[in-house]
Amino acid sequence: MKLFYLGPETTFSHEAAMRFCDVLGLADAQLVTEETIPQVVMAVANRQADGEDVLGCIPLENTAQGSVTAAWDVIGRVARQPAEPDPVREAALRLQILASLTLPIEQFLITHPQTDLANIREVLSHPQALGQCTGWLQKHLPHARQTAVSSTAHAAQLVATAKDPGLAAIGTRLAAQRYGLSASPEPIQDVSGNETRFALFGNARTTKIQAEGKRTTLALMLVNVPNKPGGLLHALKPFYDHGFDLSRIESRPIGHQLGTYIFFVDVQWPFPARHARGVEAWRKVQSVLESDGIEIIRLGLFPELECGRKS
Template sequence: MKWFYLGPEGTHSHEAAAQLQAVCGMAGELVPCSSIPAAVEQVFRDEAVDTFACVPIENSIQGAVTQTWDVLMKSMVETKSKPEAPKMLIALTLPIHHYAIYRDGTEFSRVKHVYSHQQALAQCQNHIAQLCPNAALVAVNSTAEAARMVSEHDHADAVAIGSRRAADRYGLSYIPEPAEDKAGNVTRFALVGKRAIVVGGKSGLQENEFVASLCLRGVGHQPGGLVGALQPFADFGMNLARVESRPVGDQLGNYVFYVDVSLQPDHVRAEQLLVEVIAQLTSQGIDVVVLGAYPVCHGA
């Protein structure tokens, strides 16, 4: 069994994958990938039923991790007709604390580069500006990759933003106060795979949280087009927890709409109603891609 995640060791995705294994009562080899799309593509490419990817989907400060949604959508559209195609199986919301990670002897006022994942840089931008006022922010593939780079000799004038585990893993020091700009910073991660999972083990699952993530394609460019696409959810008494537009990428003004539907309190009944909602949308000419219907649990 393989679990792919954004590596190297010590990323928040790594921690999320380890916690999800406990929640699902599953073990498996944790395999680092160089990017989020690479982790997702492994699951879509691999025929094995026991292959999973753990990827960040949303952050409380910065919103959707668009790179993840884009690759999930693209991969799911390509495999839409296959019944055994991968889906989002479960989500885990994790508190995220970032730290300024450095080599001993670093003078912060002289630091020229602050490395991290683009999401982490955005979550800590005010803190970084105060700590390292003369530094340029440099986005790299992950927080742990940033720490690994700082641990190399040719990056002695640099600081990384990442987890304490990353600092320990790469033999670096960190400032003990968290670096994120807002308290209560959390990121939600999704497990993507083909096999139904059973929630058990060390589970912090709140049974009443259940979400379906959909993507609506082909919403009409006319007055009321978007209202018409959302109305069936209201008609069936469904709460929309998130609506977000993303460019299709072919021409200006062409969008798809991501919708997270809350399926509580009775998700089995709600999933039946969702089938009817989707039928109504299809009759309007809207193509609905179901990315998954899944429980959400909370880690620590």
């Protein structure tokens, strides 16, 4: 089975994809790279629409930089496409998060061997990675231009091919090794406990994941939350009334009308995944929300896997 991720090899997404394969025993998964996070989601939706069962791995959120909005926005856009029958939208709606895992993220400055910091004019990386190193860059390379590129490993690739010691990248130590470059002796991200949560997604009906997580999460998208006093309060109260703990709530603009949002909500599932009490409590929440005209798009009920970095 193919597993799509943000490439090229040696991105953090690559590390996460391999980790999912390890932990879930997906030994025969064939890892396939895409150039952007939206392209990862669309590659999976398009294959699924053609009847091919595939998986995708995307970053969802980071300790310091918050949500990886490219991931959430494409999920929101695909799920809310026009009402006319569209096989890709149908396929996208069948996609669910199957598992999540959180990786420690260590960013390294990647340069040509023996380059002096004073000679670096430009630093390339994924915007999330540049954001995670803002303080370090301000202190050590205040005059260097920061250029956003599609991924950390792509940044390392560009530096390697440019053969210009004035260029540096930010990314994994593995990327430095892979492209014949040097990594800084120490990581340079501003927060020492920097972590990113990744999702593995695919067709939940056909891909059964056997895994125990440290907890189970129900990820939802709420559309049409009434834009009136107490609208959001009304949308959230049923979760409280039925004993569900919300661990994340995030609004994103719907994209064509200022002041109107969709809400991404993570609910901690207090029961074993299919436990009758959980299902019954959740049905009650659903029926209250639906009677208020709120559309619920379920993004998955999945285990949060335990897995630290292999050293």
